[in-house]
Amino acid sequence: METLIQGITSITLGQIAMMLIGGILMYLGIKKEYEPTLLVPMGLGSILVNFPGTGVLTQTVGGTKAEGVLDVLFKAGITTELFPLLIFIGIGAMIDFGPLLQNPFMLLFGAAAQFGIFFVIIVAVLFGFDIKEAASIGIIGAADGPTAIFVSNQLAENLLGPITVAAYSYMALVPIIQPAAIKAVTTKKERQIRMTYKAESVSKQTKILFPIIVTILAGFIAPISLPLVGFLMFGNLLRECGVLDRLSNTAQNELVNIVSILLGLTISVKLQADQFLNLQTLMIIAFGLVAFVMDSIGGVLFAKLLNVFRKEKINPMIGAAGISAFPMSSRVIQKMASEEDPKNFVLMYAVGANVSGQIGSVIAGGLLLSFFM
Amino acid sequence: MIHNLEIAFELMGFGMGGVFLVLFVIYLISKLLIKVFPAK
Numbered sequence A: 001m002e003t004l005i006q007g008i009t010s011i012t013l014g015q016i017a018m019m020l021i022g023g024i025l026m027y028l029g030i031k032k033e034y035e036p037t038l039l040v041p042m043g044l045g046s047i048l049v050n051f052p053g054t055g056v057l058t059q060t061v062g063g064t065k066a067e068g069v070l071d072v073l074f075k076a077g078i079t080t081e082l083f084p085l086l087i088f089i090g091i092g093a094m095i096d097f098g099p100l101l102q103n104p105f106m107l108l109f110g111a112a113a114q115f116g117i118f119f120v121i122i123v124a125v126l127f128g129f130d131i132k133e134a135a136s137i138g139i140i141g142a143a144d145g146p147t148a149i150f151v152s153n154q155l156a157e158n159l160l161g162p163i164t165v166a167a168y169s170y171m172a173l174v175p176i177i178q179p180a181a182i183k184a185v186t187t188k189k190e191r192q193i194r195m196t197y198k199a200e201s202v203s204k205q206t207k208i209l210f211p212i213i214v215t216i217l218a219g220f221i222a223p224i225s226l227p228l229v230g231f232l233m234f235g236n237l238l239r240e241c242g243v244l245d246r247l248s249n250t251a252q253n254e255l256v257n258i259v260s261i262l263l264g265l266t267i268s269v270k271l272q273a274d275q276f277l278n279l280q281t282l283m284i285i286a287f288g289l290v291a292f293v294m295d296s297i298g299g300v301l302f303a304k305l306l307n308v309f310r311k312e313k314i315n316p317m318i319g320a321a322g323i324s325a326f327p328m329s330s331r332v333i334q335k336m337a338s339e340e341d342p343k344n345f346v347l348m349y350a351v352g353a354n355v356s357g358q359i360g361s362v363i364a365g366g367l368l369l370s371f372f373m
Numbered sequence B: 001m002i003h004n005l006e007i008a009f010e011l012m013g014f015g016m017g018g019v020f021l022v023l024f025v026i027y028l029i030s031k032l033l034i035k036v037f038p039a040k
Helices: A002-009 A013-030 A036-049 A069-079 A082-094 A098-102 A104-112 A115-126 A131-142 A145-155 A157-172 A174-185 A204-221 A223-240 A245-271 A279-309 A328-340 A347-372 B002-036
Strands: A059-061 A064-066
Touching: A013 A036, A013 A157, A013 A245, A036 A069, A036 A157, A036 A245, A069 A082, A069 A145, A069 A245, A082 A145, A082 A223, A082 A245, A098 A104, A098 A204, A098 A347, A098 B002, A104 A279, A104 A347, A104 B002, A115 A131, A115 A279, A115 B002, A131 A145, A131 A157, A131 A279, A131 A347, A131 B002, A145 A157, A145 A223, A145 A347, A157 A174, A157 A245, A157 A279, A174 A279, A174 A328, A204 A223, A204 A347, A204 B002, A223 A245, A223 A347, A328 A347, A347 B002
Parallel strands: none
Antiparallel strands: A059 A064
């Protein structure tokens, strides 16, 4: 009888709190549809790992070590970086670089909107984090879950749990965060700027050569970023080469789905009460929000700076679309533009900037790693 | 902390400069590709 109630009597308040957090993550995923692919597995995973003596984690019983399945998966998929990288193949296969190649100028916004990453590194250092931990927190501003996992796992594995929760939560909250940040730094008149749509035609050869050349370029400039950039571009090559549609479809669907299930569950290893419930986690959650806000502000201010020198003005909201959260960010920008002027159509420019943000975020992640390696 | 702060500012310069540089080079490559391989 004592054995049967041991689970109830030995549970701590912290573990109960983590189970409630798991419940909230599942609620956000299921009811609000905020990044359900990751938040639902992470939510249930948070419950699984917080039972005293849970069998999903490695336990020593009577002197015998019993490997827990989530620890095995963690070693196989996160410590080795395998899961985030496999997801990158799928993301690459999903990305259409067409809108970006039609307006290559939009690439610059994908750079400007990485500002939040580096801003938050400074903020985190001011709050007492060491530089590698600060860099891991800053990468939340990449607005790209797999990049955040890849970088933080190498620089500050102890912070992987809160960083992943923050990254995916704020990506889901882009429709709430970005309008507020954009309105804080733009006037109504600026948000009403119309942009005549001009687009270059893009040939098949260009679409095929683009991922290959970007991979080579990344290899020369920041070889440490090659797992990120290379896998992303490999996925895109599957999509664009025209002879591997079957593999491209698998990468976009089965591969991403299977790895997402495993990734979400596995990350929950870092959602154990004794590792998660502390002041650091609260600060990381707060800094993540700052990173997303400063990404948006960085992009908008860069567009405003360009407008000083340009005859044909850019709607500065396009700058905020340079984050990696695709396609939410470009949709948000179009919605805001329509609210200010129902006949204003900036979607294709916003999509171009948004796709550029996907390249910019992996480059930023790679540069962070190369700085420390 | 001062030392870490110095590195953080250095990282800001290196990171933002690096991202702009790489994406600007990709911009030039994109323009070149579009010119060399025009759509029919």
